[in-house]
């Protein structure tokens with residue numbers, strides 16, 4: 270899905286460039302080489318006297334006249350630029366020699382011409398500014414710009430001491446084990462780390478400020494309630510969870526078999542799909558407090574999209 274929309278964005282850009290080039294070509298003055306060689310006014314008068322001018326076209330613009338024409342011998346094209354006041358004499362001379370004269374009006378320097386010539390550039394600059402604005406991760410961004418923009422990334426970490434005779438809850442799931450975390454709430458390290466990762470990505474503080482352990486309201490609270498609350502914080506900011514990845518570090522018990530149930534429970538609390546949550550388990554190889562079974566820890570990262 271992601272590569273599909275990226276390809277579509279690239280195609281869209283290529284199309285924009287082609288359109289700009291075509292517009293530019295259309296608005297640009299005609300090919301200069303078709304005008305032939307530039308000559309001076311007196312040369313032209315001399316050639317007119319020699320009856321060596323086959324035909325001419327007079328391009329009339331606001332400030333100057335340009336005469337384009339063709340010599341008989343040798344057949345070649347020429348053009349001459351001149352002030353307006355030279356035109357009557359020249360035209361008279363051409364008429365006397367029976368040279369066919371065409372006149373064309375050129376709106377050079379008028380607003381129409383400026384607009385026609387500058388339009389592709391104006392469009393391109395306007396579109397560029399529009400794109401840059403849309404690229405920002407924010408509520409105003411279009412769906413394709415949102416996909417193109419880098420997601421917001423958050424990191425979370427938690428650790429709890431383990432003591433005998435306490436319930437062990439990890440990822441919202443209670444596990445049969447002789448020890449459990451020492452905590453004001455249910456001490457769910459995994460949920461706490463994920464809350465912090467999500468809040469961090471949203472720039473919305475951390476679990477300690479949102480659910481202070483001095484508040485009796487959170488005594489023994491299920492950490493899934495924290496997750497639900499974090500989900501509403503994200504919704505208020507119009508942020509969507511992309512993916513969550515977490516590692517739980519505990520010497521015992523084996524957590525892997527409980528992962529499907531944990532993902533299900535946490536996904537339900539966050540109103541996302543279990544597939545958006547990835548869980549891994551590690552031991553601490555018998556070293557440090559975690560390795561000795563005195564503590565349990567978790568690391569989590571989360572991405573948010575606008």
Ligand SMILES: [Zn+2]
Nearest residue numbers: 427456458461
């Ligand atoms: Zn905690």
